[in-house]
Amino acid sequence: MRCFPTQSRLQLLFLIALPLAVLLGAGCKRDAAGDSAGTPAAKPVPNVRTIDEHSYAEPGVVTTTDLALDLKLDFDSKTIAGTATYTLDWKDKSATQLVLDTRDLTIEKVEGETAAGQWTPLQYALAESDKVLGSGLIIQTPARNAHVRIAYKTSPAASGLQWLEPSMTEGKQQPFMFSQSQQIHARSWVPLQDTPAVRFTYTAHVTAPANAMVLMSADNDPAAARDGDYTFKMPQKIPSYLLAIAAGDLVFEPISKRSGVWAEPAMAKKAAAEFADTEKMIETAEKLYGSYRWGRYDILVLPPSFPYGGMENPRLTFATPTVIVGDQSLVSLVAHELAHSWSGNLVTFSSAKDAWLNEGVTSYVENRLVEALYGKERADMESVIARNELKEEFKTVDPKLQALAVKPGVLKDPDENSSATVYAKGAWFLQFLEQRFGRENFDAFLRGYFDHFAFQSIDTAQFAAYAKANLLDTYPGKVTQAEFDAWLYQPGIPADAPQTLSPRFGVVDSARLAWRGSAQLPPPVITSPWTTQEWLHFLDGMPETLRIDQLAQLDAAYKFTGTPNGEIAQRWYPLAVRSGYMQANSGQAREAIAEFLQRVGRRKLIMPTYEALVQTEPGLAFAKEVFAKAKPGYHPITTGTVQKTIDEAKPKPAPAAAAQPALQPVPDDAADIQASPQQASPQQAPPAG
Numbered sequence: 222m223r224c225f226p227t228q229s230r231l232q233l234l235f236l237i238a239l240p241l242a243v244l245l246g247a248g249c250k251r252d253a254a255g256d257s258a259g260t261p262a263a264k265p266v267p268n269v270r271t272i273d274e275h276s277y278a279e280p281g282v283v284t285t286t287d288l289a290l291d292l293k294l295d296f297d298s299k300t301i302a303g304t305a306t307y308t309l310d311w312k313d314k315s316a317t318q319l320v321l322d323t324r325d326l327t328i329e330k331v332e333g334e335t336a337a338g339q340w341t342p343l344q345y346a347l348a349e350s351d352k353v354l355g356s357g358l359i360i361q362t363p364a365r366n367a368h369v370r371i372a373y374k375t376s377p378a379a380s381g382l383q384w385l386e387p388s389m390t391e392g393k394q395q396p397f398m399f400s401q402s403q404q405i406h407a408r409s410w411v412p413l414q415d416t417p418a419v420r421f422t423y424t425a426h427v428t429a430p431a432n433a434m435v436l437m438s439a440d441n442d443p444a445a446a447r448d449g450d451y452t453f454k455m456p457q458k459i460p461s462y463l464l465a466i467a468a469g470d471l472v473f474e475p476i477s478k479r480s481g482v483w484a485e486p487a488m489a490k491k492a493a494a495e496f497a498d499t500e501k502m503i504e505t506a507e508k509l510y511g512s513y514r515w516g517r518y519d520i521l522v523l524p525p526s527f528p529y530g531g532m533e534n535p536r537l538t539f540a541t542p543t544v545i546v547g548d549q550s551l552v553s554l555v556a557h558e559l560a561h562s563w564s565g566n567l568v569t570f571s572s573a574k575d576a577w578l579n580e581g582v583t584s585y586v587e588n589r590l591v592e593a594l595y596g597k598e599r600a601d602m603e604s605v606i607a608r609n610e611l612k613e614e615f616k617t618v619d620p621k622l623q624a625l626a627v628k629p630g631v632l633k634d635p636d637e638n639s640s641a642t643v644y645a646k647g648a649w650f651l652q653f654l655e656q657r658f659g660r661e662n663f664d665a666f667l668r669g670y671f672d673h674f675a676f677q678s679i680d681t682a683q684f685a686a687y688a689k690a691n692l693l694d695t696y697p698g699k700v701t702q703a704e705f706d707a708w709l710y711q712p713g714i715p716a717d718a719p720q721t722l723s724p725r726f727g728v729v730d731s732a733r734l735a736w737r738g739s740a741q742l743p744p745p746v747i748t749s750p751w752t753t754q755e756w757l758h759f760l761d762g763m764p765e766t767l768r769i770d771q772l773a774q775l776d777a778a779y780k781f782t783g784t785p786n787g788e789i790a791q792r793w794y795p796l797a798v799r800s801g802y803m804q805a806n807s808g809q810a811r812e813a814i815a816e817f818l819q820r821v822g823r824r825k826l827i828m829p830t831y832e833a834l835v836q837t838e839p840g841l842a843f844a845k846e847v848f849a850k851a852k853p854g855y856h857p858i859t860t861g862t863v864q865k866t867i868d869e870a871k872p873k874p875a876p877a878a879a880a881q882p883a884l885q886p887v888p889d890d891a892a893d894i895q896a897s898p899q900q901a902s903p904q905q906a907p908p909a910g
């Protein structure tokens with residue numbers, strides 16, 4: 222047992238709220254089973270905290286070693302109901318209770334298996350719900366049962382599940398559902414110890430309507446019969462955030478012997494073509510970091526409402542369809558999710574404070590895979606894009622969140638971690654180490670690290686101790702402890718960080734600069750070979766706002782408005798909004814923005830546009846209007862983020878366009894604006910600004 226002298230606000234809240242909740246629970250017969258069993262009332266949890274401030278579980282007392290699920294999916298009521306059975310390893314031999322994490326779950330019955338193999342009711346109580354953490358479920362287990370079973374039901378609003386009407390799918394025939402458990406949403410569909418510090422194996426029996434194919438982060442059989450009755454087994458120990466389920470009209474398309482794509486029928490072949498290099502990626506990663514330890518590697522393509530780019534659910538990456546653009550230019554997403562098979566799924570952070578151990582190491586590995594498959598130029602371009610995003614984010618992110626290792630109590634909601642820090646700064650740190658120690662030495666170190674901590678959950682201190690022994694002390698004089706620690710514990714980027722120069726981005730920078738000075742667009746011979754990365758860099762380097770005629774000129778030449786490429790949309794629409802271009806082209810931009818925000822639910826792609834919109838009153842009104850329409854198709858995680866942005870908006874009354882320095886008069890008649898792009902071909906650029 223370990224006592225933590227300093228407790229975060231949330232922990233305190235929990236400890237204060239708990240006794241009251243227990244009393245209320247007992248009073249209203251929530252723990253009816255316990256009453257009949259005649260066991261004593263639930264007591265407040267002991268003053269024992271774990272290393273994970275975002276979980277009520279007490280892994281120092283007891284850990285789940287196996288989870289057996291028996292679930293029924295009901296698309297009509299948008300619920301999952303069934304039982305979860307836990308195999309428990311009691312570390313504290315005097316413990317009397319098991320504490321699990323839940324959010325919005327209805328607990329129907331809790332039973333424990335006696336030594337004689339009988340299931341008998343256990344007394345339990347749900348603590349008062351915390352907005353971020355949900356409720357602790359306190360189960361009285363004076364006998365420290367080896368097995369405990371809970372009958373429960375999810376809420377239709379479960380934060381970790383999304384239920385889609387047929388109209389929101391590609392095929393429009395069948396409903397669809399999927400989970401997103403990371404960071405702490407598994408607790409909304411299974412009561413469990415929802416902390417990455419605990420690892421367990423799992424099995425599941427799932428029933429669903431006969432026409433729904435059900436998949437999990439487990440041993441999915443490509444040849445499984447679609448009959449509404451499925452069983453799964455995950456023989457490797459995983460943390461709770463990797464528990465995943467999806468169901469819908471899904472078919473399989475192979476890529477290689479051990480890899481393939483699951484998608485709706487209309488998307489399957491297209492997706493398999495886009496991800497054709499997956500087997501090569503697996504082989505490349507194996508050469509660098511040792512064998513792939515998870516059996517199959519399949520990719521499930523989700524509807525566009527998926528809130529993330531991808532989720533590294535073991536054996537079955539969940540991926541957004543927004544990276545399927547036809548030219549494999551965005552497949553670094555697969556490299557990223559695959560890389561998690563080593564960094565994250567195999568060696569796991571023990572709490573969200575150390576998220577960089579998952580995402581930073583993965584982003585580094587991702588870049589190495591991109592380099593091996595698509596060349597150093599592309600890998601460098603992707604590094605520069607990520608680092609520019611990081612520098613941009615550092616302008617506004619709390620310095621406490623700019624350290625790779627976040628201090629206890631800083632991260633209130635683990636969904637709100639600074640993504641650029643954990644991803645891009647984390648990768649940059651490893652690139653710094655690689656450069657100082659040499660690639661060969663660093664590759665051997667990283668491979669050894671994955672082996673040493675395989676199937677374990679660790680924190681930054683454990684990484685640092687391992688690196689000191691196997692890197693800093695092994696190759697003395699290359700990196701000082703102070704330099705090493707600065708990356709981990711200080712905000713910002715150390716001054717001696719290695720810089721990456723991309724010659725191809727040099728060309729893009731010159732083209733952009735020349736255009737801004739002369740209004741001459743670069744000749745097509747320059748731009749026609751540009752890849753997505755170069756277009757992104759072209760837009761990333763634009764000033765905060767442009768003039769309407771400038772935007773119209775770019776739009777006429779490059780068709781940014783209405784682009785099918787979400788990464789371009791993510792950059793173009795906020796620029797258009799800030800510049801007051803919304804009403805241009807007879808409102809085409811406005812329409813295209815509304816369409817994009819309603820079609821796509823991936824947070825990274827849509828949040829910059831929402832954030833730009835809420836800066837002005839008309840923009841905020843438009844954002845609210847679009848959000849109201851888009852909301853039914855959004856995932857609860859996206860809904861929460863957009864709602865927060867709208868709620869916290871402090872809009873200025875004047876529209877952005879009025880505040881612009883306009884060298885040319887800004888026409889307020891849409892017809893005039895529509896005319897200008899037609900005149901503004903690359904050859905007939907408007908007069909210099």
Ligand SMILES: [Zn+2]
Pocket residue numbers: 533557561579580583
């Ligand atoms: Zn990741």
